[in-house]
Amino acid sequence: MPVHFSQQTALARRWARPRYRLAGLLFSGLGTIGLHACTSPAVQPISQSLGWEQSAFFQPPPEPDPAVVEVVERYLQTLRSRGIAPNGQGIVFQAGLSRLAMHQAQQPRSAASITKVATTVAAVEKWGLAHRFITTFYTTGTVVNGVLQGDLVIQGTGNPFFVWEEAIAVGNALTDQGITQIAGDLVIVGPFFMNYKTDGTVAGQLLRVALDSLQWPREAQMQYAELPPETPKPQVTVQGTVRVEAAVPSQATPLFRHESVNLANILKQMNIYSNNVMAQVLAESAGGADAVAQLAAQVAGVPPEEIQLINGSGLGVENRISPRASVAMLIALDQRLAAQNASITDVLPVAGRDRGGTLKDRNFPPQTLLKTGTLNGVSALAGIVPTRDRGWVWFAILNGGGDILQFRRQQDALLQAVTGVLGTGTLLDGQGGIPDEPLGDAGRILP
Structure with a gap:
């Protein structure tokens, strides 16, 4: 996936949260130790490896992650046992720059309301979160x-x-x-x-x-x-x-x-309730489906063929997005929002915080951020599951060719299994901060 340098910086920041923040502190301390060592008469040759270099803590995490790969393989086996073909599914789990597990990641699939992520990206890019109509x-x-x-x-x-x-x-x-x-x-x-x-x-x-x-x-x-x-x-x-x-x-x-x-409140309500009219109105105001797809692909740094849209809402199986592009859009969106002193949690629903809309009756891990999508025979899910071991894990699960309720149950179980092997983390600590604005506020009527 093409990733711009600015995106790499943001991705590295996500990779560092929360476990790897400690690594920076340790490296800082080791720099002081090294300085002291240079003043000592007994200096080891520079070619000689130091003990801490061999420590498992300082080794990059595996890519792909065997534990997550095993979880995804079990998930696909479960679908196969229920008569659902694995080749009809697309999956990505990613932590920062590390791909933890992938299955048909670059294949565009019917994305249903994951399309609204592209509309959200385009709206933020065109107007900014403070915009008011x-x-x-x-x-x-x-x-x-x-x-x-x-x-x-x-x-x-x-x-x-x-x-x-x-x-x-x-x-x-x-x-x-x-x-x-x-x-x-x-x-x-x-x-x-x-x-x-x-x-x-x-x-x-x-x-x-x-x-x-x-x-x-x-x-x-x-x-x-x-x-x-x-x-x-x-x-x-x-x-x-x-x-x-x-x-x-x-x-x-x-x-x-x-x-x-403000636009932040509009996008949040649109995504919590997956409101198709709001999404289509915003997409048309942003230039139409083609313009939204082009802008979303450009911002996400993915090939344009991985985001194919006929509208801004996701209605219609012709709206097709790859799992890789779904994750890339979310990462790029968070980066754009950070530049506006905001967070992706300001515009997308979070399990446990937002209890209505499309999150109702689902069994997600605590503080999972996500966007759902549903069409006849299509169920999609994309977002962030916070983990102890790998920080924010970005994911996309695009299912097709099966029963919607079965897909939803298995999606929930898959996310629970990922947190089972990576531990449960925190998403909302210090994130977001754009307050909800009450409807009907007379203070927004001006001379």
Whole structure:
């Protein structure tokens, strides 16, 4: 796999965590010992090996790792005994620069929602974690006795996470502006989405309902119940219709703008729940499936043929990624996030911390970071399992041609077996730190 020098540095850092950090301290101490030895009259010839050089502790760990190889071989044998062909599976386990075990590592396979890792890489590369999507609200008339004598214009820029709570905050902001009724229409301009509906008219109709609490369906009421107790219930009615226009009317006056939660929060929610609409919206905003695949391969340092995408969500067996590329994308993503004072744990789910979404009812080792993927006959898993002996072990397991539930059980057992031979480590100690931002926060509505 082509690995850039900067990636090698990051990989070496991962290899050093946590066991091998001690090695650096020991080498530092040995340097002091050597300095003292040079002042002594009894100096050993430089060609003579020192005792510590023969110590097993200072020998590089084996590649591949026999214990991990044996675990993977047993896993494949178990699948074979259940009628699942080993040649339909792709596996990589890697610690830093060391490949612990591989099986058909370079063969692109149906990756399902591992595709969202590529979308995550592309989004981080294009915008950065601090990015916020702006939705601007305009009026085309004056407000008289609480009635806007004109239209409310909504100009979107592709926020994939504008949901009930955010719309309720907008309704309260309209109330604060003295607007309780809109005599005209809701006019949608640009990519405005709501509740994962990407049709502008449908999204506008949902916003119309959200602005008036007397029209709220049960789902909106349930989401409101999660907001702070003092949150008002807006009652802004729209007399006109919802229509989509190509541009903001020239006579429109800006009222306020709404900022999304930051991109880190968006990506985290997208990956925890494996939300296909959010992923596709982000991929399209980043240039489309081909652009995402090309950028992900470039960042990961793998041949472009190992990342083949038809969309950004993973829906469709034509989305094909090799296990090697899956691991390389994760390593490169962590490196990119470190440059933003963040961690891969800020954008991907972690077992034990994130209990909902696709992690529900799984039996992963503690603090395993991962992305799941599922299609008919396809089950995929990629992430990091923290170990005692080899630090962070990056992995990808791409299964095909069998029962989904059987694949999931065997994947969980495989990861447990790896920690059984390498020991259990820590992932979250000092990692991450980008806080979750509450939905419906009025502080993100600005003049």
